[in-house]
Amino acid sequence: MEKWEMKVYNAVSVLVVIVGIIGLSWVLYGLYEEHFGEEKPVVMTQEEATDTKTVEKKAAVSPAESRIISREIERSADTPPVVTYYVQAPTLEKAATETAKAIKTQSQAIPPAAVKKADRTIVTADNKLNKVDVYKINLRKAHKLKAGVSYIYDKSYFTAGYQAGRWEGLAYFDWQGKPKGGSVLYTAAEW
Known part of the structure; x- marks a missing residue:
C-alpha cells in the first residue's frame, strides 16, 4: 500500500469512528429523552x-411534524x-391549563391514557362543544x-447505515474494519 493510500485509509477510518461515536451519542440521548x-x-x-x-x-416542531x-x-x-373525565374550572382555558399541569406532573387524578408517554401532547379547549381534549401524538x-x-x-461484510427521512446511506466494511464500498438509497414508496 502506498503512502497516500495509507493516509486516505487512516482518514476514512478516523471519520468512520467519529461518525459512529456521534451516532451512538445521538441514539443514547434519544433513548434517555424517550424514557426519562x-x-x-x-x-x-x-x-x-x-x-x-x-x-x-x-409546539416547537418542524413544518412536517x-x-x-x-x-x-x-x-x-x-x-x-x-x-x-370531568374537571371543575371557571373557564375552559383554565381547565385546559389545569389538565396540562396534571399531565406534566403525572397526577393520579387524571386517567392513565392521558398520562401515557407520547412524542407530543396537545391539550385543546373546544369552545363550541364546551370541552377540553387531550391528544397524544x-x-x-x-x-x-x-x-x-x-x-x-x-464474501460477507459488516454494514453500517444511516437513514434520514426517505434517504439512506450504507457503508460496507470487511471484518478488519477496512471500507469496501457504499450505497445511497431513496425510498420510492411506503405502505
Whole structure:
C-alpha cells in the first residue's frame, strides 16, 4: 500500500469512528429523552390545533411534524374519546391549563391514557362543544441508525447505515474494519 493510500485509509477510518461515536451519542440521548424526558403538554384552542403554522410555533416542531399533528387532530374529531373525565374550572382555558399541569406532573387524578408517554401532547379547549381534549401524538422517527451484515460475491461484510427521512446511506466494511464500498438509497414508496 502506498503512502497516500495509507493516509486516505487512516482518514476514512478516523471519520468512520467519529461518525459512529456521534451516532451512538445521538441514539443514547434519544433513548434517555424517550424514557426519562419530561412530558411537556401544549395548550391551545381547537382552531389553533388545526392550523399548521400555529402548531409549528406553539409546539416547537418542524413544518412536517406540524402537518402530521394537525392532520391527526382533524381526523380524531369524528371518533369518540378513549377516556372521559370531568374537571371543575371557571373557564375552559383554565381547565385546559389545569389538565396540562396534571399531565406534566403525572397526577393520579387524571386517567392513565392521558398520562401515557407520547412524542407530543396537545391539550385543546373546544369552545363550541364546551370541552377540553387531550391528544397524544406519536410522530414518525425521521433518523435511523442501522447495522447488519451483507453477503456479496461469496464474501460477507459488516454494514453500517444511516437513514434520514426517505434517504439512506450504507457503508460496507470487511471484518478488519477496512471500507469496501457504499450505497445511497431513496425510498420510492411506503405502505
